[in-house]
Amino acid sequence: MAYSVKLANFEGPLDLLLHLVSKSRVKIEDISIAEITEQYLDYLEKMKKFDIEIASEFLVMAATLLYMKSQLLVPKPSEPVDTEEIDPQQELILKLTEYKKYKKASEYLRQREETYSGIYYKLPEEIINEESSKTLFTGVTSQQLLKALLKILSKRPLVKKEKEITHELRKDSISVYQRIKQLEAIFYEKEQCSFYELFNDQYTKTDIVVTFLALLEMLKNNDVEAYQQNPFDDIIIRRRKVSNG
Amino acid sequence: MDDRETMGIIESILFVSGDPVSLKDIAKVLEIDVRIARKLMERMIDTFNFERRGLQIIKVNDSYQLATRPEFSEYIQKYIGPEQKQTLSQAALETLSIIAYRQPITRGDIESIRGVKCEYALNILSERGLIKEVGRLEAPGRPILYGTTDLFLKSFGLSSIKDLPPITEEDLA
Numbered sequence: 175m176a177y178s179v180k181l182a183n184f185e186g187p188l189d190l191l192l193h194l195v196s197k198s199r200v201k202i203e204d205i206s207i208a209e210i211t212e213q214y215l216d217y218l219e220k221m222k223k224f225d226i227e228i229a230s231e232f233l234v235m236a237a238t239l240l241y242m243k244s245q246l247l248v249p250k251p252s253e254p255v256d257t258e259e260i261d262p263q264q265e266l267i268l269k270l271t272e273y274k275k276y277k278k279a280s281e282y283l284r285q286r287e288e289t290y291s292g293i294y295y296k297l298p299e300e301i302i303n304e305e306s307s308k309t310l311f312t313g314v315t316s317q318q319l320l321k322a323l324l325k326i327l328s329k330r331p332l333v334k335k336e337k338e339i340t341h342e343l344r345k346d347s348i349s350v351y352q353r354i355k356q357l358e359a360i361f362y363e364k365e366q367c368s369f370y371e372l373f374n375d376q377y378t379k380t381d382i383v384v385t386f387l388a389l390l391e392m393l394k395n396n397d398v399e400a401y402q403q404n405p406f407d408d409i410i411i412r413r414r415k416v417s418n419g
Numbered sequence: 420m421d422d423r424e425t426m427g428i429i430e431s432i433l434f435v436s437g438d439p440v441s442l443k444d445i446a447k448v449l450e451i452d453v454r455i456a457r458k459l460m461e462r463m464i465d466t467f468n469f470e471r472r473g474l475q476i477i478k479v480n481d482s483y484q485l486a487t488r489p490e491f492s493e494y495i496q497k498y499i500g501p502e503q504k505q506t507l508s509q510a511a512l513e514t515l516s517i518i519a520y521r522q523p524i525t526r527g528d529i530e531s532i533r534g535v536k537c538e539y540a541l542n543i544l545s546e547r548g549l550i551k552e553v554g555r556l557e558a559p560g561r562p563i564l565y566g567t568t569d570l571f572l573k574s575f576g577l578s579s580i581k582d583l584p585p586i587t588e589e590d591l592a
Contacts, residue, residue, distance in 0.1 A: 186535025235534070272532055275586045279516035280509070282584065283575055287506065290576035292492025293477075295484060298437035 187235035188273045190217060195270065202270050207246060207263060211239040238262065314405050322406035326382075329373065348381065353388035361398060361413040369409035425449060426463050430485075439482035439569070478578045479569050489576075507543070514540040515549060519571070519583060523553045523564035541565065549574065 194213045195205050218236055242263050348356075360367060372385055389411065392398045401410045432448060433440055446456040460483055464476045477486050487495060507515065514537050517529050529537050544550040553566035572579065 186533060188534035269532075269534065273534065276513055276517045276520065276532060279520060279583075279586055280512040283512055283516050283519070284507075286575040286577075287512075289489050290574060291506070292487075292489040292495070293576075294487040294492075294495055296434075296437045299435045301435070 187232045188269065190214065190232065191235065192270055192274055192277065202267055202274065205267070207239060207242045211243045214239055238266070242266070319406060325370070329370070329375070329377075348384055350384055350387045350391065353384045354391055357385070357388055357392065358397070364413075366410060366412040369411065422459065422462075425451075426459060426466075429459065429463060433476065433483060433485045439479055439484040441482045445483070477573070477576075479572045480579055482569070508540070510537070511540045511543050515544055515567075515571070518550055518565050519567050519580065520586065522566040525556055525562040525564055527562060
């Protein structure tokens with residue numbers, strides 16, 4: 175960009191003006207508007223070749239300077255006109271002084287930045303807090319744990335069923351894919367369902383695992399969403415709204 | 420517990436924290452008066468400097484933090500390898516200095532001092548965490564007021580905003 179190449183030193187019209195003032199080695203209060211205006215316009219002329227967009231910002235200042243210059247050239251009426259009005263030259267000088275103040279301050283900050291960017295700090299220690307890891311399972315007692323287990327066991331005597339399988343050596347009663355199809359059918363009718371409800375009286379450990387895997391798959395595909403109030407609670411599964419297909 | 424031990428405890432707390440630790444927290448942990456804690460901190464800072472330790476304790480707005488010394492930066496940089504140092508542009512620095520000296524200040528006021536738009540510079544400074552919104556001016560449009568952050572003080576090695584040197588008239592001659 176032309177701007178950054180040619181005008182890197184000048185951030186706006188005030189900056190340029192300040193540069194011109196300091197180049198002529200006079201105090202801000204003593205600037206000759208006529209002289210500065212010439213230099214300013216010279217600079218604008220060069221700049222216009224590069225980027226008129228940017229130059230437009232500087233044009234306002236050029237116009238102001240020209241106005242002041244014209245006022246100086248026109249013979250003044252003998253008695254001072256409206257003294258209430260702020261002299262534009264005085265106003266410009268004030269602005270320049272103020273701006274110079276902060277330009278100076280920024281030089282100071284620049285130096286400090288250079289010095290203090292060489293300071294290094296360390297990150298906080300990563301401390302595994304025993305207390306906070308315990309709180310992962312707040313509100314769950316061993317009683318509740320037992321209750322959850324009993325709930326599953328009470329549905330149907332698991333042990334007996336398993337005994338049968340051990341010598342039967344049959345194929346998995348159902349595949350994850352088949353179970354997904356089944357579950358999809360269930361959720362087609364019902365909007366939500368609890369995990370326990372997904373099992374009828376006849377089920378094996380494999381069924382639980384397969385159902386769980388099927389649910390995970392469906393969750394992944396965003397077909398359903400699941401909630402569990404507390405660890406070991408029943409899981410509520412809810413059908414997600416199908417937008418298409 | 421003697422002072423040496425107390426200072427040892429403070430040092431280890433500063434180490435574990437990494438981030439600045441407030442005087443209040445130090446006093447609370449040690450169950451001592453804040454004024455005593457402040458005295459101890461001053462002594463610790465002096466001791467660290469006097470013994471020319473590799474680490475120093477820096478103070479920012481009544482918080483303390485362990486840090487390396489700027490004079491060792493050359494070696495640290497050699498050790499950690501080339502690193503992209505992002506220095507602030509002139510525009511950003513000018514904007515920052517106006518905010519530092521004149522805070523709280525609105526964007527309009529900054530722009531009228533610099534005579535040029537500052538939106539981009541303000542964004543950069545906010546992103547770097549050097550300035551923040553400190554409120555709104557009770558004026559039409561309720562413009563945002565900007566102020567500097569503790570990170571600003573730290574980045575420029577200042578303990579508080581009062582450490583900024585006054586801008587004197589002689590400087591401007």
